[in-house]
Amino acid sequence: MRDSGQLWRKMTLCSMGLLAILLGSSCTPLRGTGDLGVVVERADGSLQVLENSHNSLLASVPGLGDLSHATALFSRDGRYAYICGRDGGLSKVDLLTYQVVNRVIQSGNSIGGAISQDGRWLAVANYTPGGVRIFDTETLEMKLDLPAMGADGKLSKVVGLEDAPGQAFVFSLFEAGEIWMVDVSDIAQAKVHKWTNAGAQPYDGLVTPDGHYYVAGLFGEDGMTLLDLWNPEKGIRRILQGYGRGQEKLPVYKMPHLEGWAVAGTQIFLPAVGHHEVIVADMQTWKEVAHIPVHSQPVFAMARPDGRQVWVNFAHPDNDTIQVIDVPSLKVIKQFRPGKGVMHMEFTPKGEEVWISLRDENRVEVYRTDNFSRVATLPAKSPSGIFFSSRAHKIGL
Amino acid sequence: MEKREFIIFSGHSFRLGLVSLMVNVRENCRIIRFFLILIMIYSLTRCRQFFARFIFSALLFGAVCTFPSALFALDTLRQQELLHLLRQDCGSCHGLRLLGGLGPPLTVSALQDKPKEYLEMVILNGVPERAMPPWKGLLTQEEITWLAERLLEGVAE
Numbered sequence: 001m002r003d004s005g006q007l008w009r010k011m012t013l014c015s016m017g018l019l020a021i022l023l024g025s026s027c028t029p030l031r032g033t034g035d036l037g038v039v040v041e042r043a044d045g046s047l048q049v050l051e052n053s054h055n056s057l058l059a060s061v062p063g064l065g066d067l068s069h070a071t072a073l074f075s076r077d078g079r080y081a082y083i084c085g086r087d088g089g090l091s092k093v094d095l096l097t098y099q100v101v102n103r104v105i106q107s108g109n110s111i112g113g114a115i116s117q118d119g120r121w122l123a124v125a126n127y128t129p130g131g132v133r134i135f136d137t138e139t140l141e142m143k144l145d146l147p148a149m150g151a152d153g154k155l156s157k158v159v160g161l162e163d164a165p166g167q168a169f170v171f172s173l174f175e176a177g178e179i180w181m182v183d184v185s186d187i188a189q190a191k192v193h194k195w196t197n198a199g200a201q202p203y204d205g206l207v208t209p210d211g212h213y214y215v216a217g218l219f220g221e222d223g224m225t226l227l228d229l230w231n232p233e234k235g236i237r238r239i240l241q242g243y244g245r246g247q248e249k250l251p252v253y254k255m256p257h258l259e260g261w262a263v264a265g266t267q268i269f270l271p272a273v274g275h276h277e278v279i280v281a282d283m284q285t286w287k288e289v290a291h292i293p294v295h296s297q298p299v300f301a302m303a304r305p306d307g308r309q310v311w312v313n314f315a316h317p318d319n320d321t322i323q324v325i326d327v328p329s330l331k332v333i334k335q336f337r338p339g340k341g342v343m344h345m346e347f348t349p350k351g352e353e354v355w356i357s358l359r360d361e362n363r364v365e366v367y368r369t370d371n372f373s374r375v376a377t378l379p380a381k382s383p384s385g386i387f388f389s390s391r392a393h394k395i396g397l
Numbered sequence: 398m399e400k401r402e403f404i405i406f407s408g409h410s411f412r413l414g415l416v417s418l419m420v421n422v423r424e425n426c427r428i429i430r431f432f433l434i435l436i437m438i439y440s441l442t443r444c445r446q447f448f449a450r451f452i453f454s455a456l457l458f459g460a461v462c463t464f465p466s467a468l469f470a471l472d473t474l475r476q477q478e479l480l481h482l483l484r485q486d487c488g489s490c491h492g493l494r495l496l497g498g499l500g501p502p503l504t505v506s507a508l509q510d511k512p513k514e515y516l517e518m519v520i521l522n523g524v525p526e527r528a529m530p531p532w533k534g535l536l537t538q539e540e541i542t543w544l545a546e547r548l549l550e551g552v553a554e
Binding site for chain 1: 481482485486488489490492493494496497498499523526528530531534535
């Protein structure tokens with residue numbers, strides 16, 4: 001009797017222990033994804049999942065292929081990151097389990113993407129073969145294939161693909177110099193509008209945060225092309241023409257990026273091409289208000305979410321430097337050199353901090369935006385893009 | 398010979414003049430080296446004392462070997478920097494693995510029919526009105542030649 005009682009007690013103890021181990025390992029505490037994001041480690045083809053509440057890296061997700069120039073998009077629920085790589089791979093990564101839950105090879109060479117207003121469709125822009133492919137965000141099943149055959153009868157590289165209001169995607173054709181808009185309200189009968197003669201060699205595009213305008217930057221001429229998304233029937237028009245005003249064009253060692261908002265109040269900040277300037281335009285008139293001389297060829301001009309500052313980084317060989325423009329005075333108020341290979345800057349959702357990737361230093365740094373002090377340094381292999389899940393809820397990102 | 402002409406024709410700047418001078422000097426080096434070797438052989442036959450002969454020839458041999466290369470060869474550190482530049486900075490347009498992006502692929506098969514001189518010219522001067530920038534302000538002729546050679550033989554992963 002005594003023996004069996006002891007045995008019984010031992011067994012309960014044992015099973016309780018087992019249960020504790022099981023529970024401990026399988027149930028991590030619940031958490032949201034609003035403060036999560038990813039750092040692209042482009043040399044290794046991996047991602048680091050990060051959180052920006054305490055500034056730490058949570059896990060590494062390997063096996064994503066060639067990630068040069070990779071962009072990340074986020075599902076509407078904020079749980080998944082979609083990564084479009086240069087090798088045409090499209091991967092869906094779970095930010096909570098750090099697993100690649102789905103991966104398809106969708107094309108030879110992709111450059112970026114966008115998610116539709118309702119979160120259902122993911123469009124990917126491709127260089128080769130030039131065109132746009134649209135996928136179901138849940139299954140990654142391809143729903144639409146849109147070769148970018150320009151009026152010149154050739155396939156063009158697609159650049160500046162953005163989501164727009166009214167279930168649309170807008171993008172530009174690099175060689176053909178066209179802007180296209182595809183309406184996917186009914187994916188089976190998607191409607192495409194095309195604007196030809198949209199300018200020489202558009203290299204990137206942006207949609208303003210209110211979803212009102214699409215702006216395509218032009219490499220082949222000093223100027224930009226504007227499409228009013230609220231009144232597309234009015235067509236496109238050229239803005240900021242001749243912004244270089246006869247100055248000799250300087251070599252551009254890296255193409256500027258427009259995606260990433262540079263809208264502050266009623267003004268928009270745009271990197272000039274071939275000029276060491278940031279152009280400031282008024283968004284009501286689309287006329288130039290100022291041009292701010294900067295350190296070198298600007299790559300990104302990104303507004304802090306409150307629009308009070310614009311942070312600018314630069315092309316090779318000056319990619320070790322950052323300048324901060326104060327919006328009310330339109331003056332550069334801070335210049336500093338975080339290190340070699342500044343690739344990307346990403347603001348926390350309310351803008352009190354900014355994450356900076358330093359490709360050649362193999363690290364990511366976090367700065368306060370009020371006093372520019374560094375608050376964290378984190379190791380990452382050849383980091384390029386940094387993307388926060390808060391992008392999920394913004395149009396044109 | 399062809400190359401020299403091409404450089405003089407394609408460039409207008411003082412800098413390029415210098416570059417072509419350097420190419421000349423490099424070729425002249427071969428002649429200098431040849432004469433040094435002649436002197437060395439002569440002195441070897443003349444010198445009676447074995448030890449002096451030995452030292453003399455060793456010194457000359459050293460000078461012959463290092464003089465031109467010390468002036469012109471890219472040291473391994475610079476070579477590594479250039480490879481980094483090729484993958485990362487050329488890669489920002491041509492793809493990290495040079496498989497193509499906004500710029501065309503720069504793989505061995507894509508470049509197989511293109512002469513080295515053409516690649517050097519494109520890298521040096523860029524392609525006017527196109528997105529390929531001229532690198533002459535940032536890289537020397539020597540470095541550009543080295544990059545063109547690497548591209549043609551294929552850059553190992």
